[in-house]
Amino acid sequence: MPSPVPADLLAALQNAQTLLCVSHVNADGDAYGSLLGFTYLLRRLGKSVTPVMPDPLDPEFAFLPGAEEIVLPTALHSRFDLAVSLDLSSPDRMGSAAALIDGARLPLAVIDHHATNTHFGQFHWVDARCAATSQMIVALADALQVPLDRPLAEALLTGIVTDTLCFRTSNTTPAVLEAAMRLQQAGADLAQIVQRTLHRLPFRTLQLWALVLDNLQLREGVVWVTVSQQQLRTVGLQSADLRLSSVLSSVNEAVISAIFTEKQDQNGDPTVECSFRARPGYDVGKVAFQLGGGGHTPASGCTLAGTPDDVVARVLPLLFAASQPPPHTP
Numbered sequence: 054m055p056s057p058v059p060a061d062l063l064a065a066l067q068n069a070q071t072l073l074c075v076s077h078v079n080a081d082g083d084a085y086g087s088l089l090g091f092t093y094l095l096r097r098l099g100k101s102v103t104p105v106m107p108d109p110l111d112p113e114f115a116f117l118p119g120a121e122e123i124v125l126p127t128a129l130h131s132r133f134d135l136a137v138s139l140d141l142s143s144p145d146r147m148g149s150a151a152a153l154i155d156g157a158r159l160p161l162a163v164i165d166h167h168a169t170n171t172h173f174g175q176f177h178w179v180d181a182r183c184a185a186t187s188q189m190i191v192a193l194a195d196a197l198q199v200p201l202d203r204p205l206a207e208a209l210l211t212g213i214v215t216d217t218l219c220f221r222t223s224n225t226t227p228a229v230l231e232a233a234m235r236l237q238q239a240g241a242d243l244a245q246i247v248q249r250t251l252h253r254l255p256f257r258t259l260q261l262w263a264l265v266l267d268n269l270q271l272r273e274g275v276v277w278v279t280v281s282q283q284q285l286r287t288v289g290l291q292s293a294d295l296r297l298s299s300v301l302s303s304v305n306e307a308v309i310s311a312i313f314t315e316k317q318d319q320n321g322d323p324t325v326e327c328s329f330r331a332r333p334g335y336d337v338g339k340v341a342f343q344l345g346g347g348g349h350t351p352a353s354g355c356t357l358a359g360t361p362d363d364v365v366a367r368v369l370p371l372l373f374a375a376s377q378p379p380p381h382t383p
């Protein structure tokens with residue numbers, strides 16, 4: 054079960070009338086699911102809630118009820134009583150929304166399930182035993198005595214399904230299944246959510262796989278690929294959710310997988326987005342945290358300055374160290 058909602062955070066939510074809620078850059082299903090679920094839930098209590106994302110809406114999640122109401126930080130002009138961050142392990146993941154919340158001196162409540170959460174904000178509810186922040190919002194609905202209904206259930210089951218890769222990750226506990234069961238009973242269509250999120254692949258993404266897998270590498274239990282801007286351009290993609298993590302992390306000979314994607318920061322300087330996965334018993338959460346990123350024991354990431362060659366050379370030794378067999382416990 055999720056840990057109980059802390060009394061101070063619950064009181065802050067109950068006392069606020071106008072709330073701004075925000076999730077993370079490169080939003081995934083749990084970012085959208087928890088943001089929209091939270092928005093819907095608090096509106097059921099008669100509150101004014103504005104959902105904010107630092108990036109434009111990803112068309113993949115446009116099917117979620119209320120997705121069209123999500124606004125960019127630049128579109129915010131009203132005043133709020135409270136800001137709430139969902140599925141965010143550190144404030145930098147808010148993108149440009151962070152400066153806005155800071156500037157308005159808004160009290161911030163943090164609801165998150167990342168083990169690497171840096172405990173920012175005034176009110177915290179961080180539960181790393183939950184497989185998704187959306188799972189925590191089911192518990193929040195219980196605490197606020199709001200019954201689960203279809204729009205709420207659709208959003209929250211989307212978050213649970215995507216963060217657990219459809220109940221396949223090692224953190225899929227009976228409590229996760231119980232939350233999912235209740236969401237399905239409340240009207241969420243599990244098969245449709247899976248079809249709309251995990252079980253789909255743009256043709257161009259598969260073409261990109263063909264290019265990047267040509268340079269697939271395996272050493273010391275680590276399998277990795279690098280994705281260049283040139284390769285993205287060749288297939289006609291600007292940026293990509295590569296969707297390659299599941300494939301790489303299933304390679305028999307590897308316990309850790311990594312994807313390095315060439316990017317640029319706002320100044321046009323080269324950066325590399327790193328995405329890591331580990332088999333049970335191995336920890337990439339620590340590696341990402343060490344590098345200034347974050348995530349979970351089995352799935353984590355960070356963005357580092359430098360060219361792909363520089364960054365790969367810097368990160369690989371840490372991954373090789375993390376891929377050593379765990380010490381034998383008598």
Ligand code: 5GP
Nearest residue numbers: 142328329346347348349352353354355356
């Ligand atoms: P993915 O590889 O799917 O992009 O991310 C896996 C996990 O790592 C997610 O839980 C995500 O929140 C976390 N993560 C990925 N990139 C970053 C990053 O740059 N900073 C932080 N703090 N977490 C990250």
Ligand code: MN
Nearest residue numbers: 083140185186
């Ligand atoms: Mn999540």
